[in-house]
Amino acid sequence: MEKPDRGMVRLSAEECKGCGLCVEACPPKVLRLADGLNRSGYHPVCYLNRGCTGCGICFYACPEPGAIVVLRVAA
Amino acid sequence: MPEYTVIHEKARSFYDLYERKAELQHQTHYCPGCGHGIVHKLVAEAIDELGIQDRTILVTPVGCSVFGYYYFDVGNVQAAHGRASAVACAVKRALPESVVLSYQGDGDLAAIGTAEILHAANRGENITVIFVNNAIYAMTGGQMAPTTLLGQSSTTTPSGRNEWNEGYPLHVCELLAALEAPVYLERVALGNNKQIMGAARAVRRAIGNQVKSLGFSLVEILSPCPTIWRKDPVEAQHWVRDEMAKVFPLGVFRDRGTEAGARPAAAPPPALDEVPRLLGIVNGSRLMTDRGGATVDWRIKVAGFGGQGVLMLGEVLAEAGLDAGMEVSWLPSYGPEMRSGTSNCHVRLAAAPIDSPLVSRPNVLLALNQPSLEKFLPTVEPGGWVFYNGQTPPRNGVRADVRVIGRPFTQVGDELGDARAGNMVMLGALLEATGLLPDEAVEGALKRVVKSERWLELDRRALARGRAAVREGSLP
C-alpha cells in the first residue's frame, strides 16, 4: 500500500470557469482541465486523484470563491 | 483512507448562494481568470480571520466590481462612479465601530475619483481602500484607464497610449505617499503564487489597521483582465508580473502601522436634553415693554461704508425692537456691494406681522455717508426722518418734505475714542428724536450684540452723546 497523499482537493465543476490558473499554479501538477464541458460551457478543472500536497496554492490562484476546497491530512 | 480536514474553503463572508444575482447564482459574474475574484477571496478571508463580518461595510464602485454585494455577506453600500471613498468616509464617521472597505477600480479611483481618494487619504480617514488596477476600463468595454501602460492599446487609444496625447500611467501609491496622513500604502500583484500570497498579507494588514483604528490604508493590486487584454488567463497573469509590475513597482510605500497610535475617539455625545442649550437656544422670557403703539411701523434703511457699523446699528435696532415687543426683521445687503465697500441694511419694527422685510420706501433713513444719502433720500416717505453724517447735507441731499438731522456722527465717535462708534452716536440721535424704542430695550440689545466690555462702554457713551446732540439742538 502506497503512502496516502498529504492533501486532497474538492472541485466544483459547475462553479469552475476553466480559466486554468489553478492548473498553472499547482506545484505537483495534479490538476488539469477536463475534456468535457460543464453546463456553462467551460472545461472545468479536474483532479488527477493522486499527488495533492494540500499546499493550498490552487485555492488562492482560483478566482471563484467556492470552486476549490483544499483538504489536508489531519495532524 | 486517512482523515482529511478542510484547510481552505469558501470564506464565511461570502454568501453560499448569490441570490442577488439574476441567474447562475452558484458562480460570480466575473470572466474566467479575472483578478477581481481573487481579490474578493483575499478580502473575504481577511474579514473572516479578523472576525469582523458583522461590523464590515463594503462600499462598491462603478466598474466590474459594482456587484460586489452579490457576493459579500456584509453590509453593502453601492456608490456612484469615483465616489466610493467619499461615501466610505461618511459611513465610517457615522459608524466609528464599523469596518469600512472602499473597493475601487482604476477608472473609479484614479480618474473620476481622484479628488475623493486624495482628500480621503489626506484626512487620514480610518478606512481601508482596496484599489484594483488592471490598466483598463473593463466594464465599459476596454477604454483607456489612467493606469493604462504607454503603448498599450485600448478602444480609445487604438494605436497605443501615447504620452504626448494621453500622458503617463498614474502612480497612485507614489502620489499618496507624498501625503502625511496615510498609515499604510502598498502595491502588490496577482502575477504568480508568491505575489498572490503577498497580496493576501497586504489586504489583511490594511483591514487590520482600521480595526486597530490606525487610519488610512490602501492596497493597490495589479490585477489581470484577460478578456479585455485579449489574453488567456495564464498569459494575462504573466503580463501582470512581467509588464505591469515593471511600470508599477511593487512594494510598501508607507507603513506607519507600528508607530502610529490609534486615532483619538470622538467625544461621547451630550445628553439629548442638553442639546438646545449647547446650540445657544435660550429659554425663559424676554423683557417685554409695550409695542410702541398699535400702528407703529418703522421702515428703516441704514446705509454707509463697510466698517462704519451699518449692519450692527441695524442689528441693535432689531434686537431692541424684539425686546420692546415689536415684530422685527433685519435684512443686510451682502455680496458685491459689501465687497466694494458700501453696505446697507433694511430694518423693520412694527406692531403687525411684517410682510416684506425689504424696505423700499423707508420712513427712517440713517445715511452714514454722502453716497448713501444721495442714493436713498429720494426713496424716503414724505414726513420721514433722515439722519445724515455731516453738518450740512449736500445740495442734492435736501428735501423739504422730510425731517433731516445732520451731525458729524462719525467725528463725534472719533472724539469719544473710535470713529466706528459713530453708528451708536447716530442711533442715540435717532432714539432721542423719534422715541422709537425704550432705553431698557436698547440697553438689552446692546448687551447681546456687543461682546466686548470696552466697546460696550464706548457704545453707551456714544448713545448718550447722540441723544444729547439732538436734545440740545447742536453738538455739545
Next chain:
Amino acid sequence: MKQLIKGNEAIVKSAILAGCRAFYGYPITPASEIAEAAALYLPRAGGVFLQAESEVAAINMLYGAAAAGVRALTASSGPGISLMQEGISYLAGAELPCVIADIMRGGPGLGNIAPEQGDYNQVVKGGGHGNYRTLVLAPDSVQEMADLTRLAFDLADEYRNPVVVLADGYTGQMMEPVEFPAAAMLPRRPAWAVDGTAATRRNLITSIYLEPDQLEAHVRKLETKYRRAEQQAVRFESHRTEDAEIVLVGYGIVARILKAVVEQARAQGLAVGLLRPITLYPFPAAELRRLSRQALAFLVVEMSTGQMVEDVRLALEGRRPVEFYGRCGGNVPSAEEILRWVRERADHYWPAFAPEEMADA
C-alpha cells in the same frame, strides 16, 4: 422664547434639534453661514461636520451618512447644487433621505451672489438624470427656515427621498425672530440602514437594477411615492384669496413682498390675494384650480425669467390668463413696482374694474 437669528443659522439649529448629526458641504456665498454654523454646533451635539473637497464629494458623503441611517444635511447655492445633481439622483435612486439647503444666487454660470430664484427648474424638476423628484420646501421667513428644515427631515424619512429647502440669498442672510422647539429629538436608525451590525448585515443600499423589468418596477415604486406626496404633502399659504379676483402667486422672499402688494392693492380697492406655494414639489396645483373658479387672472412674480410660472400654467390648463413679472440678476422687485404692474394688468383685462380712486392715486 424668540431669538433674532439669521436664516442660514436657523437651518442648522433646527436641523440639529431634529436629530441631524452629519453635515458635509463646501463653502459658497450666500450659503456659507450654514456650513459655518454646522462647524460650530454639530460637534457640540456629537455630530460630524466636514468641509468636503467639493460639492460632488459632499453630496456623496451625504449618501454615505444617509446609508448609515444618520439624518444628514448639506447646503449650497446654484453652482454647487448643479454639481450635486448626480449625487441627488443616486440618493433618490437608492431611496436615501437627506436634506439639502439651496440658498439661491444669481446665475447662470458664475452669475453673482445676490439673491435670485433661478434654481427652481434644476431643483423642482429633478435636476439630475432619471425618473425621480425631490420634495422641495420654500421658506419665506427665518421662522420657516427653521420649521421647514425640521419638516424636511421628517418628509425625507417618510418618503426615503432627498428633500430640498429652497430659499434665496436674502432669506438666508436676513435675521428675524425665531421660536425653536424646546426639546431636541433623535430618531432611531431606520431598519433599512446599513449600520455595521449583524441585524443589518443583509441590508443593501444601491440604485442599480440591471434588468429592465426590475428597474421599471423600482421606478414605478418611486413614482408611487411621488403620487402619494402629491396627495398628502402639499402645503401652501393663502392670503386674502377668498374673494380675490386677481391672485398673485409667488414663493419665498417674493411672497413676502407680494403680501405688502396685496395690502396696498386692497387699499386701492383691487380684490387681490396671494397664493404662496410652500411645497414647490409637490405643487399646489389643485388649490390653483380651485381658485380659478373665482379668480379671473393669476399674476406670477419670481426672481427669475419665469420658471415656477410654467407650473402655474400647467396647473391651470388654460382656465385663466397667467401673466408673469420677473426680476433677475440679483434685483429684487419692490412692492411699488409690482403694484404698478398689477394695476396695469388689472386695467388691461378689466378697464371698468379699476375704481375711481385708483385713477387719482
